[in-house]
Amino acid sequence: MQFIDTHTxxxxxxxxxxxxxxxxxxIQSGVKRVLLPNIDVSTYDQMMAMVRDYPGVAFPMMGIHPTHVGEDREEQLQAVEVAFDQNPEAFVAVGEIGIDLYWEKDKLAWQQEAFARQIDVALKHDKPIVIHARDSFNEIFEIVEEKQNGELKGVLHCFTGNLEQAQRCLQLGLHLGIGGVATFKNGGLDAVLPHMPTDKLVLETDSPYLAPVPYRGKRNESSYVPIVAQRVAELTGLKLTEVAAITTENAEKLFNLPQQK
Incomplete structure (x- = not known):
């Protein structure tokens, strides 16, 4: 079995x-590839250093996290645009982008602008988007619906919504990123995953955050992806080997990754 951590x-x-x-x-646990979402310009060098250290294993994204959209947002957004214009093949996605109204309620307009502009980058270069949504599903859906021209693709990472919100994601052409929350007693995904088409699911950790049970509260890491996969198997009625194969194929297609035997 092999897995892909699509967000770490x-x-x-x-x-x-x-x-x-x-x-x-x-790697020993079967997680053969990891996808790295950028945070802002200050994290770019660390991310790319890791990509150089683990060629064919670590793959970078480029984007500005919504909680890092601030006074320097124009400079930050231009950095994203220039990075893709200069070498679009270097990145598997535009991410991590989105809207966060838990930490940054007073910056909604800035976040909306940044989200929309980065979606335009994704459409220009035919890249998926990786969306951070916290207390902001409606705001996210509004912009994605406006931008969806039949070509926009991506994943709502660390999905924690209800069944209606999950179905809305699918209608908008998005995948669901399933992580440690699926293992939480009150995570809510037990009411969602049994009703989701498995070809729209990808696995993730969001490490170092949101470690699955039994590591909840501790530092998360990519080796815990099989724990998430096991929970998905339980909720969907599939075998673990099937979840591994399906979600790996989904990630390869969505992020245009080279297939591995």
Whole structure:
């Protein structure tokens, strides 16, 4: 079996002391590829250093996280646009982008502008978007619906919504990123995943955040993807091997990754 962690911040400083060991554990657990969502311009160099250290294993995205959309947003957005114009093949997605109204309620207009502009980058270069949504499903849906021209694709990462919101994601052409929340007692995904088409699911950790049970509250890492996959198997009635194969294929198609035997 092999898995793909479609959303992990392994370049985060929390891994500076043992990144090599974390990657070894991931690979040993069957997580053969990891996708790295950027946060802002300040994290770019760390992310790309990890990509160089793990060629064919670590794949970068480029984008500005909504909680990092601030006074310098024009400079940040131009950096994203220039990066894709200069070397679009270097990145598997535009991410992590979106709207966060939990931490940044007073910056909605800035976030909406940044989200819309980065979607335009994705459409221009035929890349998927990786969406961060916190307390902002309606605002996210409004912009995605406006931009959806039949070509926009992507994933709503760390999906924590209800069945209606999940169905809306599918209607808008989005995949669902399933992570540790699926294992939480009150995570709510037990009411969602049994009703979802498996060809719209990808697995993730969002490490170092949101570790699955039994590691909840501790640092998350990519080697925990099989725990999430097992929970998806339980909720969908599939075998673990089937979840591994299906979600790997889904990620390869969505992010245009080279297939691995």
């Amino acid at each position: 911040h392994l370049f985060h400083s929390q891994f500076d002391g043992d990144r090599k060991e974390v990657m070894q554990r991931a």
